[in-house]
Amino acid sequence: MRYRLTFMTGMAVGYVLGARAGRERYEQLRKWAQRLAQNPAVRNTAESAAHGGRQAAVKALEKVRPLRERIGQREERGMEEDDWGTSNT
Known part of the structure; x- marks a missing residue:
């Protein structure tokens, strides 16, 4: 659904942007969209x-926070054990 x-919604927007139906049709669509937006079921x-x-x-x-804490602890220890920096070789 x-x-x-x-x-x-995409069809309606495309029609409004691409149509050459004139101002009257635009106003009809605009009023329809306003009624739809004010519908309690749509708002709910x-x-x-x-x-x-x-x-x-x-x-x-909640799932990311523990990972961030572990990353912070790793940075405090230093990166010696798994240093991925550049080498001088």
Whole structure:
């Protein structure tokens, strides 16, 4: 469903940008888009999608934070054991 909605939105934007239907058709599409954006179901869906995105970001941060801490500890020790720098040979 999400992909269908994305496709339809892209079609509408492409039509508006590429059409030569004139100002009247543009105004019709603009009013339709405003009604759609003000629809409570659309607003709830957008809000829950944003909430889900925030939750995914928090989970990703929880997984990355321990890695960052390990990298920080490794930098404190120094890079002698696995130095990937340039050599003088």
